[in-house]
Amino acid sequence: MSFQVPSFRHPRQAKNDAGYTRRDYEGAPSTLCAGCGHDSATNAIIQACFELGIEPHRVAKMSGIGCSSKTPAYFLNKSHGFNSVHGRMPSIATGANMANRDLLYIGISGDGDTASIGMGQFAHALRRNLNLNYICMNNGCYGLTKGQDSATADKGSAGKKGTPNPYASIDLCELAIELGASYVARGFSGDKKQLVPLIKGAFAHSGLAFIDVISPCVTFNNTATSTKSYEYVREHIEATNTFDFIPLQQEILTDYPEGTTQEVTMHDGSKIHLHKVENTEDVTNRLKAVNRLESEKEKGRLLTGLLYVNQDIQETHDIINTTLRPLNTLQEADLCPGNDVLQKINEGLR
Amino acid sequence: MNRIERVNDFVIRFANVNGSGSASANNLFARAIFRAGVPVSPKNIFPSNIQGLPTWYEVRVCQRGFLGRRGGVDFAVAVNGQTLFKDYHDLLPGGYFLYDSSKDLPETFERDDVSVIGIPLTLLCNQEFANPKLRQLLKNIIYVGSLAHLLDIDFTILTDSINKQFARKPKLAEPNIKALELGYDYAKTHYPDTCGLRVEKTDKLGDDILMDGNSAVGLGAIYGGATVAGWYPITPSTSVVEAFEKYANKFRIEEESGRKKVAILQAEDELAALGIVIGASWNGARAFTATSGPGISLMSEFLGLAYFAEIPAVLVDVQRAGPSTGMPTRTQQSDVLSCAYASHGDTKNILLFPCDPKECFDLTADALDLAERLQTPVIIMSDLDLGMNDHVSAPLHWDDNRRYDRGKTLSGEELEALKEQWGRYKDVDGDGICYRTYPGVHPTKGAYFTRGTSHNEYSAYTEETSIYKANLERLLVKWDTARTLVPSPRTKIRDEDNGVGLVFYGTTTHAAYEAIARFNERGIRLNSMRIRAFPFQEEVIEFINAHEKIFVIEQNRDGQLRTMLMNENAISPRKLQSILNFDGLPITADFITEKIEYLLDIVPETATSSRGDAS
Numbered sequence: 001m002s003f004q005v006p007s008f009r010h011p012r013q014a015k016n017d018a019g020y021t022r023r024d025y026e027g028a029p030s031t032l033c034a035g036c037g038h039d040s041a042t043n044a045i046i047q048a049c050f051e052l053g054i055e056p057h058r059v060a061k062m063s064g065i066g067c068s069s070k071t072p073a074y075f076l077n078k079s080h081g082f083n084s085v086h087g088r089m090p091s092i093a094t095g096a097n098m099a100n101r102d103l104l105y106i107g108i109s110g111d112g113d114t115a116s117i118g119m120g121q122f123a124h125a126l127r128r129n130l131n132l133n134y135i136c137m138n139n140g141c142y143g144l145t146k147g148q149d150s151a152t153a154d155k156g157s158a159g160k161k162g163t164p165n166p167y168a169s170i171d172l173c174e175l176a177i178e179l180g181a182s183y184v185a186r187g188f189s190g191d192k193k194q195l196v197p198l199i200k201g202a203f204a205h206s207g208l209a210f211i212d213v214i215s216p217c218v219t220f221n222n223t224a225t226s227t228k229s230y231e232y233v234r235e236h237i238e239a240t241n242t243f244d245f246i247p248l249q250q251e252i253l254t255d256y257p258e259g260t261t262q263e264v265t266m267h268d269g270s271k272i273h274l275h276k277v278e279n280t281e282d283v284t285n286r287l288k289a290v291n292r293l294e295s296e297k298e299k300g301r302l303l304t305g306l307l308y309v310n311q312d313i314q315e316t317h318d319i320i321n322t323t324l325r326p327l328n329t330l331q332e333a334d335l336c337p338g339n340d341v342l343q344k345i346n347e348g349l350r
Numbered sequence: 351m352n353r354i355e356r357v358n359d360f361v362i363r364f365a366n367v368n369g370s371g372s373a374s375a376n377n378l379f380a381r382a383i384f385r386a387g388v389p390v391s392p393k394n395i396f397p398s399n400i401q402g403l404p405t406w407y408e409v410r411v412c413q414r415g416f417l418g419r420r421g422g423v424d425f426a427v428a429v430n431g432q433t434l435f436k437d438y439h440d441l442l443p444g445g446y447f448l449y450d451s452s453k454d455l456p457e458t459f460e461r462d463d464v465s466v467i468g469i470p471l472t473l474l475c476n477q478e479f480a481n482p483k484l485r486q487l488l489k490n491i492i493y494v495g496s497l498a499h500l501l502d503i504d505f506t507i508l509t510d511s512i513n514k515q516f517a518r519k520p521k522l523a524e525p526n527i528k529a530l531e532l533g534y535d536y537a538k539t540h541y542p543d544t545c546g547l548r549v550e551k552t553d554k555l556g557d558d559i560l561m562d563g564n565s566a567v568g569l570g571a572i573y574g575g576a577t578v579a580g581w582y583p584i585t586p587s588t589s590v591v592e593a594f595e596k597y598a599n600k601f602r603i604e605e606e607s608g609r610k611k612v613a614i615l616q617a618e619d620e621l622a623a624l625g626i627v628i629g630a631s632w633n634g635a636r637a638f639t640a641t642s643g644p645g646i647s648l649m650s651e652f653l654g655l656a657y658f659a660e661i662p663a664v665l666v667d668v669q670r671a672g673p674s675t676g677m678p679t680r681t682q683q684s685d686v687l688s689c690a691y692a693s694h695g696d697t698k699n700i701l702l703f704p705c706d707p708k709e710c711f712d713l714t715a716d717a718l719d720l721a722e723r724l725q726t727p728v729i730i731m732s733d734l735d736l737g738m739n740d741h742v743s744a745p746l747h748w749d750d751n752r753r754y755d756r757g758k759t760l761s762g763e764e765l766e767a768l769k770e771q772w773g774r775y776k777d778v779d780g781d782g783i784c785y786r787t788y789p790g791v792h793p794t795k796g797a798y799f800t801r802g803t804s805h806n807e808y809s810a811y812t813e814e815t816s817i818y819k820a821n822l823e824r825l826l827v828k829w830d831t832a833r834t835l836v837p838s839p840r841t842k843i844r845d846e847d848n849g850v851g852l853v854f855y856g857t858t859t860h861a862a863y864e865a866i867a868r869f870n871e872r873g874i875r876l877n878s879m880r881i882r883a884f885p886f887q888e889e890v891i892e893f894i895n896a897h898e899k900i901f902v903i904e905q906n907r908d909g910q911l912r913t914m915l916m917n918e919n920a921i922s923p924r925k926l927q928s929i930l931n932f933d934g935l936p937i938t939a940d941f942i943t944e945k946i947e948y949l950l951d952i953v954p955e956t957a958t959s960s961r962g963d964a965s
Contacts, residue, residue, distance in 0.1 A: 055793065056793075057789075057790055057792060057794070060633070062629075073799055078793070078797050079789070079797055080787070080788075080799075080800075082629070082800045083800065083801040083803070084628075084800075085655055090622075091626050092625050092628060092632070093629060094615065095578060095626035095627060095630035095631070096630065096633040098577075098613035098626065098629075098630050098635065099577070099578060099629070099631075099635030100788075100789070103633075103790055120619060121618065123618070124617070124622065320614070320615070321609050322611075322612070322613050323607065323610060324609065327577040327578060327612070327613060327635045328634035328635040330577060330611055332752075332753060335575045335602070335611065336572075336573055336575060337573065337601040338748065339749070341601065342748050343745075346559050349559035349561050350384075350559055350560070
């Protein structure tokens with residue numbers, strides 16, 4: 001943890017297309033443990049926002065309770081944030097999104113916050129396909145309360161407490177696909193090169209984009225016997241594919257040899273070019289996506305990358321057909337039918 | 351036998367099997383009384399069941415305009431074999447018993463103080479109508495026709511109602527009118543002078559309306575500018591959001607695009623429902639939810655968050671009999687404490703107590719203003735009786751000059767113009783209320799981190815004791831401000847020298863006023879105060895101090911409002927005595943009268959005069 005963050009920045013620090021420097025996307029100094037995976041994940045978020053030229057005040061960052069839920073304070077300090085209650089970030093994000101469909105919503109949660117108490121709200125935010133970027137910083141344990149197993153801890157994995165987890169674990173990515181998610185990815189806090197494009201793709205996606213970020217807890221779950229330790233993850237990681245994210249405004253500069261890429265067009269016009277490792281891969285096919293996850297599990301591998309994407313789906317506002325004008329901008333003229341109408345209603349009640 | 355003989359002053363109770371279509375026939379009857387200009391109070395006493403169990407519909411007809419339950423039944427329409435015996439024996443002496451004489455009454459029905467009226471509903475119905483589905487519905491319409499003769503109701507009021515109801519499907523009007531005629535003719539032929547109860551047209555109602563409280567709340571939310579509703583189905587609050595949705599489909603559609611100017615989401619549970627409301631309110635949209643007791647328990651965590659982080663939230667609690675799952679289809683006022691002090695830690699929430707549909711409408715619109723002005727939860731305490739029954743009410747009115755009070759918010763320009771640094775929890779005016787900003791308001795100013803954890807004036811986390819304490823104390827300053835903004839009580843001093851005062855709220859009001867009128871006639875003029883909100887204002891404390899004895903009349907077992915009066919205003923328990931009804935049925939004027947007689951050691955009036963015969 002840093003007690004002091006130097007405020008000096010290079011005078012010619014690069015600015016993005018929107019005129020902001022990277023500094024404009026940072027937040028308060030982190031109070032997390034030194035070496036915490038969440039701080040790297042936070043960095044990836046900052047990087048993605050900076051490179052995309054997003055205006056910080058057009059972002060709302062929501063979280064639940066837990067170490068990961070503290071991270072919104074450490075990025076985008078020009079954005080409004082809402083650290084709510086344990087497991088209930090999705091409903092707050094839903095309401096906020098209903099009020100203003102035009103902001104970019106980032107929902108930060110943890111494996112305890114999502115896979116236990118938050119399981120219901122997770123499932124239904126997916127079901128409604130809320131336009132939310134849901135990032136779960138997954139360390140397999142409850143850090144803030146001193147290291148209990150979470151529901152994503154693998155069976156047999158033992159953290160600092162030493163007792164192996166006796167229960168089956170929940171694979172949030174596979175579950176998300178099952179529940180109807182339309183953008184599912186897994187990253188690793190130790191691999192920013194992979195994670196940043198995953199986040200950019202999520203932002204371009206219209207609907208619920210879920211990213212499970214394996215983010216080791218150095219204090220309570222980084223042991224040799226833990227399957228969520230840096231060591232274990234590095235040794236067992238597998239990637240679906242690398243990919244380039246090309247925002248709408250940018251030209252496609254790379255030539256891809258035929259048959260080696262799969263192109264997915266996002267709702268806002270941006271493109272994802274996936275580099276296929278095997279010709280049979282197709283991350284737009286739900287069945288294949290789940291099978292791939294399962295077969296890697298059988299091999300004892302942890303599959304990362306873009307796991308599944310489906311652009312043929314509507315987000316909540318389109319499903320319920322709300323006005324394109326944000327609801328929080330409507331005034332009396334739009335909202336109140338007036339006294340004449342009320343007198344007619346009275347008539348109908350006599 | 352002295353048969354009961356009265357004009358525009360009786361209680362008639364229908365006993366049906368639920369799910370048999372009786373509601374529409376009974377409703378038709380109640381509306382006919384209403385359209386004859388006579389004050390009417392229909393109460394649906396239905397089981398927690400879809401089909402097959404007993405259901406009662408008790409209609410009070412009262413020229414004088416008392417809208418609560420009286421107590422006792424003068425006329426029974428007993429069409430449910432399961433409860434035939436009970437309905438027969440519940441009748442007051444001199445009462446009337448109408449039954450389906452297609453089947454004989456058992457021999458055990460031997461009262462000599464009841465007039466029995468047999469109408470062969472099943473036989474008449476089957477003779478005339480071949481369609482089995484129609485039969486079920488029309489059988490009940492036949493007895494409405496019979497009642498038209500027996501009670502002297504103008505037949506055209508009924509036929510007009512039918513024609514109006516089936517204006518879009520006139521083919522359905524015909525069999526209904528035929529059924530009415532069948533019942534009418536049979537009763538007229540066989541019971542020309544049997545019934546001493548009559549309905550006479552009056553103009554007592556003026557331009558009053560007949561409406562259920564839940565629809566009034568839904569409409570109030572539309573007029574009050576709500577754009578987001580998160581909700582979860584629960585009896586008896588579901589129809590609040592259904593009404594909101596119905597009115598939204600009429601009045602909140604964007605003309606050019608056909609898109610909706612409203613977001614209504616059925617959540618996965620009550621917690622999510624309130625979460626949606628809080629998220630929306632935080633982001634500058636007016637939002638509300640509706641629930642009942644069990645939902646309040648679930649919502650308590652989020653209520654604490656809204657209280658401490660100071661986010662507007664409007665919640666309608668349509669109370670039902672508890673505890674736990676209780677009786678989902680029975681009424682009570684037993685969530686008062688749970689709502690007032692919802693959530694762990696030191697919390698207090700604003701409560702509003704409507705007593706009729708007009709207040710349901712007005713107070714819902716006011717609640718949306720109050721929640722945003724005070725940046726805190728506002729809970730509208732309705733109940734099943736008010737929400738799900740039709741009530742006579744003054745017509746609704748909206749001032750077209752009214753603007754929504756969005757409370758203390760800062761726009762981008764205002765942020766730009768500020769000289770000192772803004773803090774989300776800085777009390778700049780001394781009223782305990784701070785300025786908030788909406789997400790996206792300004793490129794570089796105004797962003798802050800909302801949290802349920804302890805916070806300083808800039809909404810940063812703090813464990814500094816003095817700052818934490820000051821923040822909590824400021825919430826009490828805000829509470830005092832709320833005292834000046836919430837609806838004031840309705841106090842009536844009828845006798846300055848009488849040391850006895852009555853306190854009541856919500857649906858208890860109507861039966862209480864009737865009891866007061868009865869005592870008035872006997873020369874005992876009681877003073878009363880109808881409380882309409884929590885926190886309690888000065889006026890409430892003054893009223894209590896001005897009397898020696900206060901009777902707090904409410905519908906729960908533990909005297910919850912009494913507890914709050916003692917708790918909030920340091921009033922001695924000995925001064926406040928409870929009159930409590932908590933059987934799940936709406937409180938009656940008879941009950942209140944008897945309790946006051948007992949508490950004041952007054953000799954009870956005789957049976958006949960206590961029901962207003964003397965008037």
